[in-house]
Amino acid sequence: MPLANPHLDSLAVHAGRDDLEMLGVHALPLDLSSTNPLPDIERGGESYEAMATGGHPVPDGGFVYQRLWNPTVARFETALAQLEQAQASVAYASGMAAMTAAIIASTSFSGKRHVVAVRPLYGGTDHLLASGLLGVEVTFCAEHEVAVSVRPDTALVVLETPANPTLDLVDIAAVVAAADDVPVLVDNTFATPVLQNPITLGAAMSLHSATKYIGGHGDVVGGVIACDEETAARLRQVRAVTGGLLHPLGAYLLHRGLATLPTRMRAQQAGAVEIAAWLRSHREVEHVYFPGEDDRGLVGKQMHGPGAMITIALRGGYEAAAHLTSSVQLFTHAVSLGGVDSLIQHPAGLTHRPVAAHAKPSANLVRLSIGLESPEDLMADLDSALSVAPAPAARATESEARADLSPEFA
Ligand code: PLP
Numbered sequence: 001m002p003l004a005n006p007h008l009d010s011l012a013v014h015a016g017r018d019d020l021e022m023l024g025v026h027a028l029p030l031d032l033s034s035t036n037p038l039p040d041i042e043r044g045g046e047s048y049e050a051m052a053t054g055g056h057p058v059p060d061g062g063f064v065y066q067r068l069w070n071p072t073v074a075r076f077e078t079a080l081a082q083l084e085q086a087q088a089s090v091a092y093a094s095g096m097a098a099m100t101a102a103i104i105a106s107t108s109f110s111g112k113r114h115v116v117a118v119r120p121l122y123g124g125t126d127h128l129l130a131s132g133l134l135g136v137e138v139t140f141c142a143e144h145e146v147a148v149s150v151r152p153d154t155a156l157v158v159l160e161t162p163a164n165p166t167l168d169l170v171d172i173a174a175v176v177a178a179a180d181d182v183p184v185l186v187d188n189t190f191a192t193p194v195l196q197n198p199i200t201l202g203a204a205m206s207l208h209s210a211t212k213y214i215g216g217h218g219d220v221v222g223g224v225i226a227c228d229e230e231t232a233a234r235l236r237q238v239r240a241v242t243g244g245l246l247h248p249l250g251a252y253l254l255h256r257g258l259a260t261l262p263t264r265m266r267a268q269q270a271g272a273v274e275i276a277a278w279l280r281s282h283r284e285v286e287h288v289y290f291p292g293e294d295d296r297g298l299v300g301k302q303m304h305g306p307g308a309m310i311t312i313a314l315r316g317g318y319e320a321a322a323h324l325t326s327s328v329q330l331f332t333h334a335v336s337l338g339g340v341d342s343l344i345q346h347p348a349g350l351t352h353r354p355v356a357a358h359a360k361p362s363a364n365l366v367r368l369s370i371g372l373e374s375p376e377d378l379m380a381d382l383d384s385a386l387s388v389a390p391a392p393a394a395r396a397t398e399s400e401a402r403a404d405l406s407p408e409f410a
Pocket of ligand 1 (some may be wrong): 094190222
């Protein structure tokens with residue numbers, strides 16, 4: 001970027017494209033090579049060794065092999081790091097691959113095996129941590145319990161803000177202070193770099209399921225972590241060795257998605273603000289979860305806006321949730337979020353199915369991802385699907401509905 005202090009909107013369009021003019025191209029080049037010609041054994045070998053230990057390719061050493069380095073992925077990483085105001089970023093095959101790499105890197109390089117996790121979290125993250133699959137001990141806690149949960153063997157504090165699915169806000173700077181010298185990872189998926197930059201608040205890592213807003217069109221799965229260069233080297237080493245790399249076609253789509261991210265985010269957020277206000281007075285809606293009512297003023301302080309996710313608690317319990325999700329016409333009943341089209345899903349039954357019963361979201365919650373459709377059309381769709389809600393007598397109680405959910409994970 002030629003400008004000294006570009007606006008986020010300009011960065012989103014131009015970041016990571018510095019070499020395009022030299023290459024004589026206008027659109028992002030897509031390099032799909034799985035392997036690369038080697039200059040000679042010695043220089044190729046040096047490059048291999050540098051990248052397998054988390055470094056960059058050496059001059060004239062070549063990229064060697066896609067699992068170690070790919071220019072299309074590297075361009076996306078440069079751009080994302082700039083949007084996050086971080087030194088670097090490292091991209092993965094999915095958000096969960098990124099989270100796995102962050103936990104492996106934090107524990108193995110520190111020699112510590114304990115992780116503190118602030119609930120609520122995305123169900124997949126909760127499941128990964130609770131499953132013991134990575135051989136770490138986890139203390140789940142609330143935001144105010146971080147300081148007492150951190151131990152001498154704690155390698156990492158994990159939090160999500162806004163959190164999936166109740167959109168709870170966590171004060172990033174306060175958790176960083178409470179964690180003392182333990183690195184803090186913030187899942188920034190719901191806020192995106194447009195609304196929140198955790199690195200500037202002291203977090204060590206800002207993680208995205210890039211599958212969501214960064215891609216924005218529901219056609220790519222990816223993950224990325226913004227951080228400092230030292231952490232990035234560790235994360236790249238884990239990626240090179242374990243193989244959770246982002247495919248270059250995914251990186252191409254994600255990089256292209258960045259250009260419209262600020263505009264999409266602002267438009268989707270504007271629709272969500274309107275829809276959340278309307279839902280607050282809907283007779284079938286018991287409560288609307290939408291960032292903004294936090295008395296700590298975190299929207300405005302650490303976040304530039306509330307985002308475009310809304311969760312509603314329905315008076316009619318699980319039955320009403322089941323009815324709503326299968327009655328909408330313009331919303332698609334599907335997991336995932338952050339795309340240009342609106343999605344609706346039931347967290348307790350789907351995205352948070354693996355979460356322990358006592359921490360599972362209520363059965364009457366439904367999560368909405370607001371897209372770019374007209375807010376009026378989305379409200380009309382919700383209204384007609386909510387208006388034909390089942391009669392109270394037919395409604396299951398919340399505890400009955402919860403007992404029915406996910407017996408294999410209970
Ligand atoms: N973090 C959050 C907040 C999510 O919502 C998700 C997926 O829904 C993930 C992480 C995992 O990302 P992925 O599905 O790309 O592996």
